[in-house]
Amino acid sequence: MNTKCAIHTAAASILFILTGQMVSHAKVDPNLPVYEPVSGVSGNLNSIGSDTLNNLMTLWAEGFEAVYPNVNIQIEGKGSSTAPPALIEGTAQIGPMSREMKGSEIDAFEARFGYKPTMVGTGIDALAVFVNKDNPIETISPQQIDSIFSNTYRKGGTPITQWDQLGLEGSLGDRALSLYGRNSASGTYGFFKKVALAGGDFSSNVKEQPGSSSVVQGIGSDLAGIGYSGIGYTTSGVKAIRIDGIEPSEENCLNGTYPLARQLLVYVNRDPREPMDTLTFEFLRFVLSKQGQEVVAKDGYYPLPAPIAAQILNSLR
Numbered sequence: 001m002n003t004k005c006a007i008h009t010a011a012a013s014i015l016f017i018l019t020g021q022m023v024s025h026a027k028v029d030p031n032l033p034v035y036e037p038v039s040g041v042s043g044n045l046n047s048i049g050s051d052t053l054n055n056l057m058t059l060w061a062e063g064f065e066a067v068y069p070n071v072n073i074q075i076e077g078k079g080s081s082t083a084p085p086a087l088i089e090g091t092a093q094i095g096p097m098s099r100e101m102k103g104s105e106i107d108a109f110e111a112r113f114g115y116k117p118t119m120v121g122t123g124i125d126a127l128a129v130f131v132n133k134d135n136p137i138e139t140i141s142p143q144q145i146d147s148i149f150s151n152t153y154r155k156g157g158t159p160i161t162q163w164d165q166l167g168l169e170g171s172l173g174d175r176a177l178s179l180y181g182r183n184s185a186s187g188t189y190g191f192f193k194k195v196a197l198a199g200g201d202f203s204s205n206v207k208e209q210p211g212s213s214s215v216v217q218g219i220g221s222d223l224a225g226i227g228y229s230g231i232g233y234t235t236s237g238v239k240a241i242r243i244d245g246i247e248p249s250e251e252n253c254l255n256g257t258y259p260l261a262r263q264l265l266v267y268v269n270r271d272p273r274e275p276m277d278t279l280t281f282e283f284l285r286f287v288l289s290k291q292g293q294e295v296v297a298k299d300g301y302y303p304l305p306a307p308i309a310a311q312i313l314n315s316l317r
Contacts, residue, residue: 028293031306035067035289042070043279046092049076049083050187051211052230053096053264056123059295064286071279080187087269088112093280095267098125098187098230099194109269118270121312122287123296123303126231126248127191127260128240130216132223137166139242142259145196148177148226152200161205163224172223180218180227181206188212191262192228228260232300250302264301276316288313 047057054077061073083095084105101117109117129145131137144166147157164173182189193199209215212229219225220237231248234240240248246258253261270276286292293303
């Protein structure tokens with residue numbers, strides 16, 4: 001969930017709803033098309049990239065393979081930074097990313113193929129700030145987030161290291177913050193660094209985790225824990241706190257008020273002079289269908305409104 005959708009802030013990236021049509025259902029848009037199979041779809045499809053999208057890719061693959069028994073999909077989710085080289089080297093047709101490609105990554109791709117990679121929005125994520133479920137804190141400011149997780153304080157704050165600095169009292173107020181985050185291969189790491197830390201550096205106190213689930217598991221077992229992860233990784237052991245009183249809800253992501261909203265992306269190698277290969281196109285058509293967006297909702301993320309899914313699909317034809 002940055003350089004496609006051509007927009008570089010969290011709120012704006014969700015407002016790639018360029019049509020101005022604001023749809024905010026709790027469920028999948030009923031106007032999304034039902035996926036109808038076509039003939040002649042078979043072969044191997046490889047996906048290398050984001051850990052955040054790993055569950056989604058697995059669920060999409062299962063649904064797609066159920067429709068097409070002669071398709072085999074392999075998925076590897078070790079971080080968004082692994083997607084661009086996999087697309088360049090041809091080891092993957094699908095490159096899931098929870099951030100947009102960097103300019104240097106796009107340049108490397110274009111140097112190899114003579115055209116830019118194609119970015120495809122597949123769903124919406126609220127990058128949430130999580131605390132332990134028994135922590136009474138309910139909201140936090142963007143400046144406080146920067147003061148907790150960075151050592152550069154580009155949002156004008158000062159270091160926050162104890163829970164009493166966030167207004168907590170009692171035994172928890174006396175405890176030091178226990179910070180959880182992702183490693184530098186992660187798109188979530190990159191997005192949080194760019195947006196929440198205004199491009200500043202992370203504190204050395206952040207315990208870097210290899211996956212999103214590890215972040216949430218750590219916080220769930222640590223009363224003093226606080227960290228960031230995609231909303232789809234919410235468990236009963238944690239709670240997502242509001243930012244400036246704004247909940248990380250579907251509505252607030254769609255209307256641009258939640259500051260850490262982002263798109264869940266996949267990149268593909270599509271030569272604009274030629275039709276996309278059938279297998280990759282049909283997989284993306286499945287992802288953007290009613291069945292595919294039901295998977296997005298099932299995995300705890302926010303599905304695309306039908307007009308936007310249609311707009312994205314039409315751009316791939």
